[in-house]
Every structure is written in structure tokens, then in C-alpha cells.
Amino acid sequence: MDARFTDEQEEIRRTLRDLLDKRCGPQEVRAAVDTPAGHDRALWTALAGYLGLPGLALPETCGGVGGTVTEMALACEETGRALAPTPLLATAVLAAPLLLALGTGAQRAGLLPRIASGGLTAALAVPGPALATALALTGHDRRGQWAGGGRAGGVQARRAEGGWQVYGQVDQVLDGHSAELLVVAAHTGGFARSRVLLFLVRGDAAGLTRVRQTALDATRPQGRIQLRDVPAELLGDEAADALPALARLGDTAAACLAAEAVGAAGRVLERTVAYVGQREQFGRPVGSFQAVKHRLADAYVQVQAARSAAYYAAWAAAAPAPGAETAGSLALAQALEALRRAAAEGIQLHGGIGFTWEHEAHLYFKRAAGDELLFGPVHRLRAHAADAAHVFEEAGT
Numbered sequence: 001m002d003a004r005f006t007d008e009q010e011e012i013r014r015t016l017r018d019l020l021d022k023r024c025g026p027q028e029v030r031a032a033v034d035t036p037a038g039h040d041r042a043l044w045t046a047l048a049g050y051l052g053l054p055g056l057a058l059p060e061t062c063g064g065v066g067g068t069v070t071e072m073a074l075a076c077e078e079t080g081r082a083l084a085p086t087p088l089l090a091t092a093v094l095a096a097p098l099l100l101a102l103g104t105g106a107q108r109a110g111l112l113p114r115i116a117s118g119g120l121t122a123a124l125a126v127p128g129p130a131l132a133t134a135l136a137l138t139g140h141d142r143r144g145q146w147a148g149g150g151r152a153g154g155v156q157a158r159r160a161e162g163g164w165q166v167y168g169q170v171d172q173v174l175d176g177h178s179a180e181l182l183v184v185a186a187h188t189g190g191f192a193r194s195r196v197l198l199f200l201v202r203g204d205a206a207g208l209t210r211v212r213q214t215a216l217d218a219t220r221p222q223g224r225i226q227l228r229d230v231p232a233e234l235l236g237d238e239a240a241d242a243l244p245a246l247a248r249l250g251d252t253a254a255a256c257l258a259a260e261a262v263g264a265a266g267r268v269l270e271r272t273v274a275y276v277g278q279r280e281q282f283g284r285p286v287g288s289f290q291a292v293k294h295r296l297a298d299a300y301v302q303v304q305a306a307r308s309a310a311y312y313a314a315w316a317a318a319a320p321a322p323g324a325e326t327a328g329s330l331a332l333a334q335a336l337e338a339l340r341r342a343a344a345e346g347i348q349l350h351g352g353i354g355f356t357w358e359h360e361a362h363l364y365f366k367r368a369a370g371d372e373l374l375f376g377p378v379h380r381l382r383a384h385a386a387d388a389a390h391v392f393e394e395a396g397t
Helices: 007-023 026-033 041-051 069-082 088-102 105-116 242-278 290-318 324-349 351-355 361-375 378-388
Strands: 122-125 155-160 163-174 181-187 196-202 208-213 222-234
Touching: 007 041, 007 069, 069 088, 069 242, 069 290, 088 105, 088 122, 088 163, 088 181, 088 242, 122 163, 155 222, 163 181, 163 196, 181 222, 196 242, 242 290, 242 324, 242 361, 290 324, 324 351, 324 361, 324 378
Parallel strands: 122 181, 155 181
Antiparallel strands: 155 163, 163 222, 181 196, 196 222, 208 222
């Protein structure tokens, strides 16, 4: 393994950081999350037009840049550093890989170039609070019962004249209130052994109702979608197996989420170090006290270790190797812990101002807590990785 980044990868990082430093400061972030969409559409257009960010990991034949998970993880590290409210995670990390893996030739040709150009946003809708399970991050349900078993709950799909219809409700869909295309996981029938398939639903489809939810992390907007016999298009064909595709997606999503959390942790730690170097108590900077140095040093070591784990997870997802199936979950667990620690230290060491809701340190703490609710918690990420690696099984069993 060559741990060095290429010149092109470093350029992606530098260019993206420069753009976000200019256009995504704390005031811009707060203004963007207060818009109906929950993100800055002009910033998204710039990220797509100048940098090709939505298509960074899509092949050139689909209008993308032709990069790998590593490039996308580096981009996510920078967007996480700025807490940039964009549809990048929902569109490019969660939805686009499924379209690429399962879509028919016509679906890929019709949708992926539009996603790569930034002209189409998409979201993955998984029933219930089961996104982490569907992505095989905290468990592996081989039957897809999280999609809603039987006739009650979840989302069901049935054949209709000329195609399919879906019926049900999903409460926690990242950017679900604004995405122009929904990738909906649904049971194909009202019986226990029915299969889970993925369906494409247009944002303006008849029978679709969407509303933005109040989320703990306002920079990660969520929507509730209600489907009442909504016309849907099957993603791929009926032979496509959605559950393994979602599990494979979990590896890449975890690597990108870990990198994003590491970027946020590094940034809040940088600002805390700068602040304690300026704030004075008893005639000397707070940062000169030994106890403060120890706390920040411990947080720094934790962030750097999480960064290494995130980079390895991205490399492992791009070039699968033995043991790579647990790298994403472990890296995400470590990164979320590092972010929570760095944000908590930031709040405390900023003193009285740090405890006000208006201070930006709270945005980072809410990102850590919100991501644990969506993709964790940390102990379940680690427990599932241990089960997958057979850590606690006795020899010969």
C-alpha cells in the first residue's frame, strides 16, 4: 500500500478548501440551513461546475471524473471541515453508486450524467430508522425486514398497469424534502418472504408528499416522504439483488462519512487551539496551562488516528483486500468518537461563549451526535465489525 496521495488528489483537496474557505464560513452555513432546501444552491452549482464534485467517483462514460472512493473521501473531508450544507452525501455518496451498480443502460445514461453535472439531486429512502442496518454498518439483515414486513409498516411495492406503484412512509431521508429523484427501498408484496427491490420515484410524482423535518444537525437536512400509490420505476431488473448492493455501498459510505467526520474534528480542534492561545487567565494564555495542553494533545492524537483509519478505509473500499469489510465500520466509529471529543473540548475550552447556542462549536457537536443517530451508535458499529471478523468466536467453531 502506498499511503502517499497523488498530485491530483492533493490538488482536489487544495482547490476545494480554497473555494469553501471563501464561500462557506459560519455565517454562510447558518444562512444556507435556514433556506427551504437546507443548502446553498449557488454553492452546489459552483462545486459541480468548477470541480465536478458530484461526478468525482463516477466513470467518464457516465459524465463523471473517473475517480475512486479515495478522491470522494478527500472531498468529503473538506466539506466536513466546513460543515458545508450540500447534497453531496445524499446524491453522490448514497444514491449515485446504486444507480451505477444496478441501473439499466438506459437508466445510467439518462440519470448519471445529470447527477455528475449537478443538474439532478437524488436521495436514498430506507424505511424506518434503519439506514445503518440497510448499509450493513451495524447489522446484516439478509432478508431485508427493515424495509417493512407484511402488509403494515415500511414501504410496499406492487405491480400496476404499465409499471409499479409504491405505498408507505419514510421518516428520515437525507435531503428527501428537496431531492429531484428518490431511490426507494420497498418490499415487493405483502408476505414475509417478499424481496426488497429499489425503485426510482420522481420528486414531482403524483401521490408523493414531502416535508422537511426538524433535525438535530441542521447542516444535514432530512425529510419525511409519504407515498400513496406513487408511480415508480424499478431500478435495474427483477434479477438485481438490492441487499448485497446496499451492503457494498455501506463500505464506501462509511469511508466517506469517516473522512467527513475527521475533517470536522480537525477544524474544530484547530479553532480551539487558536482560541486558547489568545484567551488569557491569571495574566497568561489559557493554552499555556499544562492541563489544557494535555487535553488538546489527547484530542489531537485521537483525530490523527481517526484520519489514518479513514484513509485506510477509503483505500480498502477502492481496492478490496482481506479484512477490508470491517475497515469502514471501524473507521467510522473511530472518527465519530474523535469528532465528539474534539467538539466537546471546543465547547468547554471556549469558556462561557462556547456554551451559547450561537457559537459554531455546537454545530460540530451536533454533527457528531446526529451522525451517531443516523449511522451508529459507535458501540454497534464496532460490535458488527467484530462479528464480521469472528473476533469472539472460539477456534474451531
